[in-house]
Amino acid sequence: MGGRVIIISTHNGVDNPFNELIAEVREGRRKGSVHRITFDDAIKDGLYKRICLRQGKEWTPEAEEEWIADIRAYYGDDAEEELDCIPRNSGGAYLSRALIESRMTPETKIARWSVKDAFTHLPEHIREAECLEFCEKEIRPLLAGLPKKARTFLGEDFGRTSDLTVLAPLYQLEALTRRVAFLVELRNIPFEQQRQVLFYVIDNLPNFMGGALDAGGNGHYLAEVAAQRYGALRIQAVKFSEQWYLSHMPPFKS
Known part of the structure; x- marks a missing residue:
């Protein structure tokens, strides 16, 4: 029984x-x-x-x-x-400083773009032109270095004023290991130009399989337009919450 x-x-x-x-x-x-x-x-x-x-x-x-x-x-x-169901001494980090530092490498290239507040109020065609110039000058050479037959993915953390938006394209090796190809850091970039950069990167990633985008707060806009353009099956809109951590972090740690 x-x-x-x-x-x-x-x-x-x-x-x-x-x-x-x-x-x-x-x-x-x-x-x-x-x-x-x-x-x-x-x-x-x-x-x-x-x-x-x-x-x-x-x-x-x-x-x-x-x-x-x-x-x-x-x-x-x-x-x-x-x-509150929070056990004592539970402040241990899933990603320790030592682990993070062991994964860091000076070989990872970073494309950075930062603008002043006045840029937000420039005419649309000027903002689009400057954004395209950044993409062509800083991002295209990094995209050119990706293996043409590799499957690619993208992770994104959103920020608008005090925090950066960071795009992390990844490519998959034959052993199914995924490596960060390069990073794109955007500081104080208007929403529409963040969308422009995001689309530029994904449109030019070879064999793009999917991405996970920060959908918390204002980041929901980028996650939504990306899902509309590339499909909801390929774009995961991640909303971090206490329940999300409870559901995802224990399996990750194991």
Whole structure:
């Protein structure tokens, strides 16, 4: 006869059997499913209203906020672990500095383009012409160095003012290893010219197979127009969230 086991618990740090079991399930090394229910989830589902009903008290938003504050004050420094399902000592990086530095190479070429704020308000034909000049002068020689028969891919991280937009074309070797061909860094570039650069790169990548684009915030625009041009099956619009990290990082780490 079959059966099932349900384990309900809060965390007790990262280095304990309960958290290791969760990691094994998320990494696909053990059958099962993980159901994560935080204190805030319970509040949204009516936990305090249910308490008021059982105790014969009138529910008010003010009373609920006060009750929540009291609960969190009671747990103090343990609130994240006991209420938010975040195990202690979980600040370890998936990509350590040592790992990143070991993957760095001075051989990777970078095409950089930065403009002043006034560029955004120039006539469209001038912006397009300057953008095309950058693409032809800085990017085309890098594209020319790609193996013509290799499959290619693209990763993108979006930025507009304080952060850079970075394009990372990759090509696949015979052993299925993927190498970064070069990088394109765009600083303070208007949305339309970012689109122009993105299309220029992808249009000229040999045997383009697909890309993953940052679709958070304003980055959603570039991800959307890329999916419209190259197909939703080839362009993944990635929206980073807590749930995304929970779903994707454990298998990546394993």
